[in-house]
Amino acid sequence: MRFFSVYDVIFYVAKERGHSEKDVYAFFRKFKIKKKDIEEYKTSGVIPSDLTLIDAILSYTEMSMIELELKMGRIPRGYEKVFIDKTKDIADLLSKNKNETYPILNINVPPFFETELGKLYSGDCVELLKQIPDNSVDCVFADPPFNLDKEYDEGVNDRLSYSDYINWCIKWLDECVRVLKPGGSLLIYNLPKWHTYLSNYLDQKLNFWSWIVVDMKLSLPIPNRLSPAHYSLLHYVKGSKPKTFNNQRIPLQTCRHCGGEIKDYGGYKSKMNSKGVNVSDVWSDIYPVRHNGSKNRKFNELPVKLLDRIISMSTNDNDIVLDPFGGSGTTFAVSELLKRRWIGFELGNCEIIKKRLTNKEKDKKLLEKVYKEKNKLFPDKVKELRQSNGFWLSEDF
Missing domain, CATH: 1.10.260 (434 Repressor (Amino-terminal Domain))
Structure with a gap:
């Protein structure tokens, strides 16, 4: 119990x-x-x-x-290091009961909405996180407000002082670290500016794994500054290494006009994996949700492709994904389609998320589009273009 x-x-x-x-x-x-x-x-x-x-x-x-x-x-106070150092022994002990079932974690308030795979709670994430047991979540993905004074739903404050914002982030980060299972992954999506502070703090708590650059050339130029062109995605692990890391593969980058590869692989063409190239820590193939017809709310919304990559990379079927800032519900929508269990919090409008999860067809189509290019060296359209222009294909070797 x-x-x-x-x-x-x-x-x-x-x-x-x-x-x-x-x-x-x-x-x-x-x-x-x-x-x-x-x-x-x-x-x-x-x-x-x-x-x-x-x-x-x-x-x-x-x-x-x-x-x-x-x-x-x-974990009793003062024993955190012992616990982390003995994760393998603890995991071996727990794995002896492989027939045990793990229900979605319960919180002592009724969920706003639930499915067979997950539960959505309306309220402040810091307070709700306190009710999650220690070491019970496989992956935490957090996309907090960026403190840019944007207008969100009532009750969401996006205009804190510098120190208040950092201190608030530390409060929910501490809880996220606590609830992660040994080997679990914490991924945070934010501006590089804030991540310089959060990374410095997390280095004392978890094991740094990656600083991922998500290329987003949207911002207008800023006088006397380099033009902002990316968000950052921090990846930290509880323990020495992630218990789950599923390598992600994407197509070879090619010219959209002729289909020729942009980087010359020379004599290594025959060694190319037919499922594509390994994803690096610079993600330049993720595009923002721009059109209002594609959005589930009027505010910024994370693309399905981004969450598919994060969840596919860091979890397996039936793992639990926690998102303390539900937003438009992209994390939960993708978790449903990938058969991950999930738990989510949202302080603002939860009706948007409920509506999205009740009508999954749009997200299903978006995910199908993602998988037309995932784990393929050349998508079908690129393959046709390369064939017509006499470029090599993996089948040639």
Whole structure:
């Protein structure tokens, strides 16, 4: 059984002992602890800072502090390094029960919307993240507001001071690090400016894996500055290496007019993989969702191709993907189509996401279009163009 709060642990013990709710609160009154003091932690995964309350909880449950933290699904304080160093031993121990089923993680508030594969919650991500058990999520993808003073939905503040924005990011990052399984991947999509700070902080918590440049030539020139032409995607791993890394392959870059390869591979043509070339850490084939007819909301929206690459690269079927900033729901839509389980939060308009997940045809067609070019050295149209102009194909070798 998984526990999310000290309240859960208290009443689990009470049930085991046959104690009523009245019995429980009578015991805590001896410590001058009121009912409301305990119920304050009913929907919170944090450990109380009040030492009197902690002593009373340990006394009632007859547990040590380490036992309490383990019951809550946490790594006991001070043991994080031991846990990470022993991930293989722990994984071997857990893998002995291969028939165990893993339901979608539950939170002590009703979901706004749910499918067979995932649950969407409406609310502040920092508070909702606190209810997720430690080491329970395979991949976290986060696309937070960029603090550019954009107009989002009511309740979403995109105009914080420099320090307030960084401090807010650290709050949800700490929770994301906590909920990741050993070997799990954390990927964050943001401006390079903010990533210089976030990367410096995450270097103390996780293992740096990649700084991915996502080429997006959209911005207008800025006086006395280089023109912004990319977003960055940070990839960090909990532990020494990712438990899942599925290599992604894309077509060889060719001229759109004649079909000839742009880079000369010389005598290595015969060694080219027929499924395409390895994706590098510069993604120049991802294009923004520009047309209003393709958007699910009026704000910026991430392309299906971007999320397919991220989720396909860092997870396998049935893994759990967490997105604390649901936005238009691209992460959840792609997770559904790729048969990944998911959990999501959104502070703004959740109806947009619900509508999108209820009507999957548009996303299905977009994903089919992505896969027409994925894992192919030359897409069909490029192959025809190359044949007509006498260029080599992988079948020639």
